[in-house]
Amino acid sequence: MIVLSNVVHHYGVRPILRGINLTIERGDVVAVVGPNGTGKSTLLGIMGGQLCPQIGQVAIDGLVRRRTIEEEQAIRRVTFFLPDHVWLPGDRSGREYLLSVGRLYGVEEFRLMDHVQRLLELFELEAMADQDLRSYSSGQKKKIALAAALVSEARCLLLDEPFSGGLDPSGILAMKRVLQRHPRRRDMTVVLTSPVPELIEEVASRVVVLKDGRVLVFETVEGIKRLTGGRGSLSDALERLIFPETIDKLDRYFQEERLPEWVD
Numbered sequence: 001m002i003v004l005s006n007v008v009h010h011y012g013v014r015p016i017l018r019g020i021n022l023t024i025e026r027g028d029v030v031a032v033v034g035p036n037g038t039g040k041s042t043l044l045g046i047m048g049g050q051l052c053p054q055i056g057q058v059a060i061d062g063l064v065r066r067r068t069i070e071e072e073q074a075i076r077r078v079t080f081f082l083p084d085h086v087w088l089p090g091d092r093s094g095r096e097y098l099l100s101v102g103r104l105y106g107v108e109e110f111r112l113m114d115h116v117q118r119l120l121e122l123f124e125l126e127a128m129a130d131q132d133l134r135s136y137s138s139g140q141k142k143k144i145a146l147a148a149a150l151v152s153e154a155r156c157l158l159l160d161e162p163f164s165g166g167l168d169p170s171g172i173l174a175m176k177r178v179l180q181r182h183p184r185r186r187d188m189t190v191v192l193t194s195p196v197p198e199l200i201e202e203v204a205s206r207v208v209v210l211k212d213g214r215v216l217v218f219e220t221v222e223g224i225k226r227l228t229g230g231r232g233s234l235s236d237a238l239e240r241l242i243f244p245e246t247i248d249k250l251d252r253y254f255q256e257e258r259l260p261e262w263v264d
């Protein structure tokens with residue numbers, strides 16, 4: 001379970017997050033959505049321990065992030081934070097990297113070897129498995145980063161944009177299926193960001209809508225649809241909830257495209 005209590009964060013003087021309170025239960029897959037620059041990655045970074053909020057705190061399974069060294073170490077053993085842009089050791093092979101992540105998380109050796117092999121197959125990386133990571137394409141690097149999150153067997157996954165970064169349709173399908181299956185069966189907690197409502201609708205049990213530094217709504221996908229009239233897809237609902245002015249802007253844009261009257 002992840003509990004955020006009055007989390008406030010700003011870079012310089014401008015507040016980005018203005019008192020976020022959230023309780024995310026085990027077994028939930030929560031998607032954080034909102035306009036560009038609204039603070040989704042900042043929120044994930046704070047949950048992931050990469051950033052320390054100026055006010056408030058994050059507790060994971062009852063342990064508070066960045067309070068004491070012991071608590072932080074205990075959280076790190078059960079939490080995997082995958083930033084949007086991840087650093088990979090270029091002089092290690094994909095297999096070596098996955099094995100080292102699994103060992104860091106204390107995964108038992110025999111099970112680890114088998115899990116690494118299955119992940120390499122799942123993400124269609126077997127042919128590249130023993131080549132240096134510097135020779136991987138950007139989509140292949142994204143797949144290895146996702147495989148690293150999964151091989152950790154951490155019960156709390158924080159994934160910033162897991163479906164972006166050049167992932168091909170088979171990679172998207174693989175990640176989608178894993179997120180649909182693992183969290184409920186393994187009592188995991190997953191928080192992710194994605195700008196694609198169609199993907200969120202398929203994997204998320206609940207959605208956090210951030211706007212102007214606050215939680216506008218924290219609801220199930222069906223709950224968000226009900227709030228906005230109950231018709232259409234999540235994409236339609238989010239459009240009405242977060243971007244109501246976009247339709248007007250589109251009308252204005254196409255009006256201005258009309259040629260002035262003096263042009264033949």
Ligand SMILES: Nc1ncnc2c1ncn2[C@@H]1O[C@H](COP(=O)(O)OP(=O)(O)OP(=O)(O)O)[C@@H](O)[C@H]1O
Pocket residue numbers: 011012016034035036037038039040041042043
């Ligand atoms: N290191 C930083 N220094 C200063 N400002 C920052 C920094 N990181 C982010 N910001 C600002 O904080 C705000 C929130 O950024 P953040 O990346 O969390 O937004 P986001 O919702 O994830 O955006 P996007 O949808 O574009 O990925 C933005 O206005 C951004 O310019």
